[in-house]
Amino acid sequence: MEIVISSVIGGQIAAVEGLEKVVHALIIEMRKSFKKQFENKSFAGLDKVKINMYISGDVSEYCTTSEITKCLYFERKKQFISEFCIARSYWTSCSLSDVKGKFLLLIENLFVSLSMLIKHRLKCKGYDFDSEVFKEIVLKSLIELS
Structure with a gap:
């Protein structure tokens, strides 16, 4: 399965200078980690997940x-x-100093919610999506970044 993450950072994120550069670097590392973790995994009814991420500004x-x-x-x-x-x-x-932790926590929560939404949608289409395995792979990917 493939996960594609596109991001748009809308200018300066906060009063702290350089925050957007840290977040951008985290997103690049997150893409690599997800690609590696999901590379040989498969889910019935799901070949690709595309995420467009709009960040602040x-x-x-x-x-x-x-x-x-x-x-x-x-x-x-x-x-x-x-x-x-x-x-x-x-x-x-x-x-x-706390951007990384705060960002990864939010991403974890969003992916947990996303896994439940995917499970619901695929169940309606007759597929049995294992949201627990999906969440485990996501968490493993995010742990690599911490």
């Missing part, structure tokens, strides 16, 4: 909370597309 002005804002399943392609929005307010009182 101007691109997330339309959402006031950090959450999953969109979920679509394309049965013929066996593809799930989702959008994660990380609101500007999420980074309030965040220093450079």
